[in-house]
Amino acid sequence: MDFSLSEEQTLLRNALSRYLADRYSYEAWRKLTATPEGRDPVHWRQFAEMGLLAAPLPEAVGGLGGGAVETMVVMEEFGRALVVEPFVPTVVIGGGLLTAAGGALAEEMLPKIAGGEAVMAFAFAEPQSRYNLADLTTVAKKQGSGFVLNGRKSVVLGAPWADHLIVTARTGGAQREEKGVSVFLLEKSAKGLSSRDYAAMDSSRASEIIFEGTPARLIGEEGAAHPALEAAVDRAIAAHLAEAIGTISVLMNATVDYAKTRKQFGQPIGKFQVLQHRMVDMYIAQQQAQSASLMANLQLDDPGRARNVSAAKAAMSKYARAVAESAVQIHGGIGMTDELNVGHYFKRLMLLETLYGSPDHHLRRMANLDAEPQ
Amino acid sequence: MDLSFSPEEEVFRQEVLDFIAEAKRELPPDLGPPEEARLSKDDYLAWHRLLYKKGWVAPGWPKELGGCAWSVTQKYIFATETAKAGMPTTLPFGLGMVGPVIFTFGNDAQKKKFLPRILSGDDWWCQGYSEPGAGSDLVSLRLRAVRDGDHYVVNGQKTWTTLAQYADWIFCLVRTDPDAKPQEGISFLLIDMKSPGITVKPIIILDGAREVNEVFFDDVRVPAENLVGEENKGWTYAKFLLAHERSALAGASRSRAALTELKVIARAEQLNGEPLIRDPDFSRKLAALEADLMALEFTELRILGKEAKGEKVDAESSILKVAGSEILQRVSDLAVEAVGYYALPDAAPLGGNDEIGPDHARGIAGRYFNLRKVSIYGGSNEIQRNIIAKAVLGL
Numbered sequence: 001m002d003f004s005l006s007e008e009q010t011l012l013r014n015a016l017s018r019y020l021a022d023r024y025s026y027e028a029w030r031k032l033t034a035t036p037e038g039r040d041p042v043h044w045r046q047f048a049e050m051g052l053l054a055a056p057l058p059e060a061v062g063g064l065g066g067g068a069v070e071t072m073v074v075m076e077e078f079g080r081a082l083v084v085e086p087f088v089p090t091v092v093i094g095g096g097l098l099t100a101a102g103g104a105l106a107e108e109m110l111p112k113i114a115g116g117e118a119v120m121a122f123a124f125a126e127p128q129s130r131y132n133l134a135d136l137t138t139v140a141k142k143q144g145s146g147f148v149l150n151g152r153k154s155v156v157l158g159a160p161w162a163d164h165l166i167v168t169a170r171t172g173g174a175q176r177e178e179k180g181v182s183v184f185l186l187e188k189s190a191k192g193l194s195s196r197d198y199a200a201m202d203s204s205r206a207s208e209i210i211f212e213g214t215p216a217r218l219i220g221e222e223g224a225a226h227p228a229l230e231a232a233v234d235r236a237i238a239a240h241l242a243e244a245i246g247t248i249s250v251l252m253n254a255t256v257d258y259a260k261t262r263k264q265f266g267q268p269i270g271k272f273q274v275l276q277h278r279m280v281d282m283y284i285a286q287q288q289a290q291s292a293s294l295m296a297n298l299q300l301d302d303p304g305r306a307r308n309v310s311a312a313k314a315a316m317s318k319y320a321r322a323v324a325e326s327a328v329q330i331h332g333g334i335g336m337t338d339e340l341n342v343g344h345y346f347k348r349l350m351l352l353e354t355l356y357g358s359p360d361h362h363l364r365r366m367a368n369l370d371a372e373p374q
Numbered sequence: 375m376d377l378s379f380s381p382e383e384e385v386f387r388q389e390v391l392d393f394i395a396e397a398k399r400e401l402p403p404d405l406g407p408p409e410e411a412r413l414s415k416d417d418y419l420a421w422h423r424l425l426y427k428k429g430w431v432a433p434g435w436p437k438e439l440g441g442c443a444w445s446v447t448q449k450y451i452f453a454t455e456t457a458k459a460g461m462p463t464t465l466p467f468g469l470g471m472v473g474p475v476i477f478t479f480g481n482d483a484q485k486k487k488f489l490p491r492i493l494s495g496d497d498w499w500c501q502g503y504s505e506p507g508a509g510s511d512l513v514s515l516r517l518r519a520v521r522d523g524d525h526y527v528v529n530g531q532k533t534w535t536t537l538a539q540y541a542d543w544i545f546c547l548v549r550t551d552p553d554a555k556p557q558e559g560i561s562f563l564l565i566d567m568k569s570p571g572i573t574v575k576p577i578i579i580l581d582g583a584r585e586v587n588e589v590f591f592d593d594v595r596v597p598a599e600n601l602v603g604e605e606n607k608g609w610t611y612a613k614f615l616l617a618h619e620r621s622a623l624a625g626a627s628r629s630r631a632a633l634t635e636l637k638v639i640a641r642a643e644q645l646n647g648e649p650l651i652r653d654p655d656f657s658r659k660l661a662a663l664e665a666d667l668m669a670l671e672f673t674e675l676r677i678l679g680k681e682a683k684g685e686k687v688d689a690e691s692s693i694l695k696v697a698g699s700e701i702l703q704r705v706s707d708l709a710v711e712a713v714g715y716y717a718l719p720d721a722a723p724l725g726g727n728d729e730i731g732p733d734h735a736r737g738i739a740g741r742y743f744n745l746r747k748v749s750i751y752g753g754s755n756e757i758q759r760n761i762i763a764k765a766v767l768g769l
Contacts, residue, residue: 127732128644130714135646154731155715176646198730199722201739206719208730264511274756328746332509332754333534333586336747338578338723343743347580350710350739351718358711360655 003294005073013073015050020081026341029082033203039084039161047085048116057095061110068235068297072242079246082341082348084204086119086158092239094120094166096232097183101220105185109164121162121188122236123153123209124229131357133168133229134178140169140216147171147184147218148192149211157355159207160197163188167216171223178226184216191215202348234309237356238300241293241312244320244352251327251345252286255279258331275330282323289319307369310362317359320349379447387451394459397424401462413462415498415540421462422495431493432469439477439485440493446682450675457627458634467536468492468499472545475562475611479603488543488564502532502546502565502589503612510757512547513556513609517591519548519563521598526550526563528571528594534751538574538587541567551606562608564600571595579747581740582723616753626671626698632705632741633664639712639734650712663704670697689765692758699748699755706742713738 005013024043032040047053055070057063064070071092078087095113098106112118129135138151149169159165165186173180186193192214195207220228256279259270269275296312299305324346328335335342353359379387401420425431433449435441444452456463473492476484491497508515517530528548538544544565551559565572571594576584603611640651640660650656677690710717716731720739728736749755763769 125715128647130643130645132646155718157718196730198719198727200718201721203723263507264509264514269510272756274759325746329749329754332750333504333747336579336750338580338582343580347721347743350742354710354715354717358714360653360711364655 005069009069009073012051012055012070013077016052016074016077017080019046019050020077020083024081024083026082026344029084029344033084033199037161038199038203038205041161043083044085044119045116047087048114052087053091053116054114056091057110057114058099061099061107062114063095063110068238068300071235071239072293072297075239075242076246079243079248079348080250082202082247082344084158084202086121086161088236088239089122089158089162089166090118090120092236093122093232094118094164094185096235097166097219097228098185100228100231105217105219109185118164119158119162120164120166121156121159121207123156123159123165123167124233125154125156126152127154129154131361132176133233134181134226135176136168136170136181137175138167138169138211140171140182140184140218143215147182147216149184149186149214149216151211153209153211155200155206156195156209157200157204157206159188159195159209160205165209166219167211168225168229169216173223180223181226181229182222183219183225183229185219186214186216200351202351203344230306233356234305235300237309237313238293238297240352240355241289241296241316244316244349245290245293247345247348247352248286248289248320248323251323251342251349252282254342255282255327255330262332269330278326278330282326285319285322289316289323292316292319307366310357310365310369313357314359314362314366317353320353324349379451383447383451386448387455390452390455391459393428393430394456394461397421397461398459400424418462418465418537418540419495422464425464426494431464431495432473435469435473435477435493439489446678450678453625453627454630457625457631460631460634463628465498465537467501467541467545468497471501471615472499472543472564475545475602475615478614479562479611483599484564484602497542498537498540500535500538500541500544500567500589502535502544504534505531506533510754512612513560515547515549515560517546517548518552519550519561519596521550522595524598525595526598526601528563528565528591528596530591532589532591533586534577535574535587535589536585538567538589539576539584543567544589545602547608547612550608554606557609559606560608560612561605562602562611563596564602565591565594565596569594569596578723580743581721581737583740583744585744625694626667626674626701629667629698629702629705630671632702632709633660633667635734636660636705636709636712639709639738642732642734643712643714656708656712659708663701663708666697666704667701670694670701673697689762692753692761692765695752696755696758696762702748703742703745706738706745709738710742717742 051064052074054063055066059065090113098109109118124133126137138149140147140149149167165188167184167186169182169184170180171182192212195209197205197207200206259275259279260268262269292312292315296309299308327342328346331342334340422431430442432441433444433452437443469492473489476488503512505515505517517532519526519528544567546563546565548561548563549559550561571592573590575588577586577588579585641649643650645653674694677687681687713735716735717739719727719730721743
């Protein structure tokens with residue numbers, strides 16, 4: 001049993017942590033999220049040079065052959081700095097689905113991902129779908145050697161920044177049937193694609209997207225993509241769990257520091273037992289969150305993956321919310337302001353709570369797995 | 375024990391309902407409580423002015439001062455029916471706070487000068503209590519007022535001043551005797567916001583709204599006639615007002631209005647092709663929340679009953695503040711859950727998402743973030759628990 005990082009993993013973490021401390025401070029984040037684009041692509045190029053984008057991808061396609069631990073290391077640092085760069089949709093979802101599918105498209109795209117030449121967004125949710133990946137009304141029809149898409153996708157995070165979209169669509173089956181689900185890759189500039197861009201809660205960017213006869217290329221098997229899709233989304237959830245650990249640690253430290261310096265009634269507020277206990281509860285939640293993240297991330301290749309990930313996701317939401325709400329409460333009025341970092345870390349955690357499924361959704365998924373015949 | 379209303383009270387209820395129906399025709403749409411943070415000054419005043427015209431703007435004020443002098447039950451009927459109908463609320467700073475302080479502790483000239491303009495809405499008041507160093511520990515406030523002939527000269531800062539950008543006047547707790555014990559050196563001063571030396575700086579909060587401000591005072595000269603009551607007795611008046619404030623902060627009617635709206639959302643939202651309200655997980659949480667709210671409504675009624683009998687109500691307002699704020703926050707939390715992914719375009723500091731997602735999803739996440747304030751302001755819930763521990767449990 002060993003929870004420590006390898007030498008290479010430690011080097012990766014230290015390099016990234018140094019880079020973000022120098023180049024991605026909270027003040028820098030505020031500035032770049034307030035620009036019309038909402039990000040600075042220079043960071044993506046730097047991440048490619050540091051090998052981050054190649055880290056979890058197979059060596060055969062230009063990757064570094066790492067795995068979940070490398071992704072975890074990267075995401076935790078991203079969480080600490082509120083990095084908006086679309087690592088998860090590009091490397092974890094795009095890279096994951098293409099690696100699993102293999103073939104010519106994978107050979108074409110994976111080196112581009114590893115080299116920082118492709119930026120992706122993942123268009124899966126629809127207005128009626130909530131968190132059910134199979135609840136699809138977007139349809140794909142064969143046309144010549146490829147497919148064309150018709151339909152609508154909601155809240156596609158990072159879409160305004162992407163040059164490629166990964167899109168789920170139905171090639172057969174009924175609206176919520178797992179059979180008939182397919183996954184496609186298309187260029188953002190493809191014809192018949194229109195989008196409405198906006199800023200999301202966490203100051204990142206998102207789009208509503210409509211497809212009208214938009215050409216797309218199939219990833220993997222037609223009509224049988226649901227298992228691969230679930231696996232890729234589980235990996236994305238696991239990556240965001242690691243991110244949340246970084247985000248939570250900033251809130252935790254900021255709150256304890258504030259409680260040590262803010263004085264009321266002639267003493268630091270951290271001397272009041274009621275606040276001490278609340279911060280101890282935050283700390284216990286932080287530790288439990290760390291464990292939940294490791295539990296899911298270190299067992300992604302196990303047969304129990306889906307159940308582990310759902311358990312960790314549901315538990316994480318509870319811990320993250322407890323930490324974030326307490327952080328604001330203990331900061332008092334100042335915690336309510338747009339200026340202080342606390343609110344923005346809170347908002348990122350709230351977005352992550354909804355992304356890929358609410359706690360109820362994941363508890364139901366666990367319960368449904370338990371109810372399956374042994 | 376009797377829960378029924380008298381025939382006279384039922385007549386009054388009908389009168390309120392008729393008034394609401396008429397007001398709805400005259401008011402701009404969407405003025406209800408959920409959107410309050412986004413309202414303009416005129417929006418706020420539209421409801422105030424209608425009530426003033428009807429003579430109903432100050433339910434608790436004495437009749438001779440232009441109030442309704444309603445019974446506790448009448449106030450309850452009015453508050454409940456207006457909340458049920460999704461009507462806005464009047465702002466408390468003039469009507470609920472400084473008004474009662476002036477008519478309880480002020481002199482005749484002050485009553486004559488200020489009260490009619492509070493009633494008519496001609497003067498907008500804001501509250502100068504909190505300071506950067508004086509939040510929960512309000513009594514440590516430092517805004518300094520030094521007597522200079524017929525004036526006080528005021529220097530320092532207030533913060534978290536709600537809607538100060540609209541205000542004509544601010545009522546301030548100021549330190550007039552820095553050498554006395556903290557409680558004994560505070561005075562209650564009324565300051566014209568147009569006075570030279572006052573600067574108002576916005577504070578943007580988590581939902582992107584400009585709801586609060588910092589107010590800076592740089593050698594602001596305030597006529598000594600604007601002192602309420604006696605110099606250095608301001609803490610007595612402040613406490614009178616705080617007890618008043620607490621019970622108004624997180625009233626059950628506010629949660630009831632939000633819950634009614636949440637049920638509409640839960641019917642419109644879908645889960646696997648069914649209305650969300652049919653989902654056992656969601657609907658059980660909704661029911662559990664409403665069960666707490668129903669108890670809160672009766673806790674409020676019990677306290678009103680005490681008031682109606684002329685008994686002193688003090689620490690009870692802390693119970694209402696704690697229980698009421700927690701319920702209000704839970705309603706906003708469940709609403710975020712109800713709208714699913716369409717919570718995410720909301721509360722973006724950059725704004726501009728007015729057309730994204732269904733109408734009912736707009737402002738939902740913003741409200742959740744905004745309402746983190748209700749367990750902080752008006753004396754944080756930790757402070758309220760201290761009050762109950764000391765005043766009720768004798769600990």
